[in-house]
Amino acid sequence: MTTKIPAPSPAQSEKDKGDGAFKAGNFPQAIGHYSAAIVHDRKDYRLPLNRAAAYLKLGKNEDAVRDCTTTLALSPNNAKALFRRSQARVAIGDLKEAEADLKILVKLQASDDAMKKELEKVSGMLKKASEPRSKQPISVSSTPPVVRRRIPITIVEPETSSVTVPPTDQAPKAVPKSILKKSSPMIEEILSPSLTALPVNSTREAAPPSEKPPPPPVQPAKPVRVGGGIFRANGSQTVFPVREVTPSTDSASTPKPKPKAPLVTKMPANLFDLNKVWDICPTADDRFHLLTTIPPSQFPAFFQNSLEPGLLTSIMQTFFDVVTSRGDDATKGKVREYLNALSTVSRFVTLLLFLSPAERDVARKLLSVLNSEGLSPIWTKTL
Numbered sequence: 001m002t003t004k005i006p007a008p009s010p011a012q013s014e015k016d017k018g019d020g021a022f023k024a025g026n027f028p029q030a031i032g033h034y035s036a037a038i039v040h041d042r043k044d045y046r047l048p049l050n051r052a053a054a055y056l057k058l059g060k061n062e063d064a065v066r067d068c069t070t071t072l073a074l075s076p077n078n079a080k081a082l083f084r085r086s087q088a089r090v091a092i093g094d095l096k097e098a099e100a101d102l103k104i105l106v107k108l109q110a111s112d113d114a115m116k117k118e119l120e121k122v123s124g125m126l127k128k129a130s131e132p133r134s135k136q137p138i139s140v141s142s143t144p145p146v147v148r149r150r151i152p153i154t155i156v157e158p159e160t161s162s163v164t165v166p167p168t169d170q171a172p173k174a175v176p177k178s179i180l181k182k183s184s185p186m187i188e189e190i191l192s193p194s195l196t197a198l199p200v201n202s203t204r205e206a207a208p209p210s211e212k213p214p215p216p217p218v219q220p221a222k223p224v225r226v227g228g229g230i231f232r233a234n235g236s237q238t239v240f241p242v243r244e245v246t247p248s249t250d251s252a253s254t255p256k257p258k259p260k261a262p263l264v265t266k267m268p269a270n271l272f273d274l275n276k277v278w279d280i281c282p283t284a285d286d287r288f289h290l291l292t293t294i295p296p297s298q299f300p301a302f303f304q305n306s307l308e309p310g311l312l313t314s315i316m317q318t319f320f321d322v323v324t325s326r327g328d329d330a331t332k333g334k335v336r337e338y339l340n341a342l343s344t345v346s347r348f349v350t351l352l353l354f355l356s357p358a359e360r361d362v363a364r365k366l367l368s369v370l371n372s373e374g375l376s377p378i379w380t381k382t383l
């Protein structure tokens with residue numbers, strides 16, 4: 001006679017899946033399974049303890065400290081919880097708290113030399129961090145200063161245009177009258193008596209500039225009478241004929257109203273296409289219609305591990321708007337069906353746990369207008 005082996009509980013089933021994912025190195029998936037197990041059983045200390053180990057692998061040290069503290073509340077003086085919390089606190093920088101955890105651990109396991117060495121290591125780090133730092137002297141660079149060379153600049157004065165007449169003992173000869181008669185007026189002006197009257201050993205300097213006659217007074221401009229020529233005072237002109245422009249009633253000149261986004265009747269190929277069309281849908285009815293093109297049974301394969309809190313909150317807000325605007329039981333039943341489909345998406349429980357308070361309010365507001373009968377317990381237990 002064979003004995004029937006009882007089926008494992010939901011919490012144990014999720015824990016086994018989490019252990020398998022942890023051994024395979026898929027730590028995010030392991031966290032999701034452990035979180036689902038905690039929803040079913042919050043008294044099993046092994047679940048937050050295992051999730052803390054996965055958090056440590058991902059470097060989420062604050063979450064690891066929180067889960068280890070929960071484990072110690074369920075199982076006081078748990079050696080693994082104390083050691084993992086000390087590791088997380090060292091990574092955060094809380095050396096004093098990490099030292100306190102290791103001291104408790106050494107008292108519990110006095111024969112464990114590895115724990116003693118870990119305590120000495122953390123105590124040395126704490127002592128080194130508490131020592132006052134000596135001021136380092138400011139090092140002066142030995143690079144010699146840059147020497148700037150000064151180049152003298154000589155200013156050269158322009159040469160004067162004075163003409164020096166060489167000294168001579170003889171008086172200048174007079175220009176023959178025959179040359180003067182044959183020369184032009186320009187030559188007569190150059191060979192003026194002033195040049196011949198210069199004394200010996202004298203210098204002819206440039207003549208002083210002659211005084212310019214004052215400019216004539218500016219005459220006031222005569223007023224111009226508007227209206228002459230081809231232009232008129234009113235701005236019209238006589239060159240081109242004036243054409244009367246009548247307002248056109250053509251529909252092309254009037255701005256067309258912006259067309260509304262058409263309702264999508266085809267299922268999006270992937271999550272990227274869904275996000276792209278989701279943002280241009282103007283109303284909640286359009287978004288609801290877009291979402292219903294995806295069969296509920298395909299939600300796990302469609303969203304996979306890529307469902308984000310922002311999109312989930314927008315979906316819940318759309319459900320709430322549609323239910324409150326329509327109010328019929330058929331719409332509520334359809335929304336309830338899609339909420340159950342969302343609860344089957346990978347790491348959905350973890351997604352609910354990390355919702356912000358405002359996003360949780362949207363979910364609670366939606367659940368308040370729906371009948372919880374037939375709804376997945378993940379929604380009611382997590383929120």
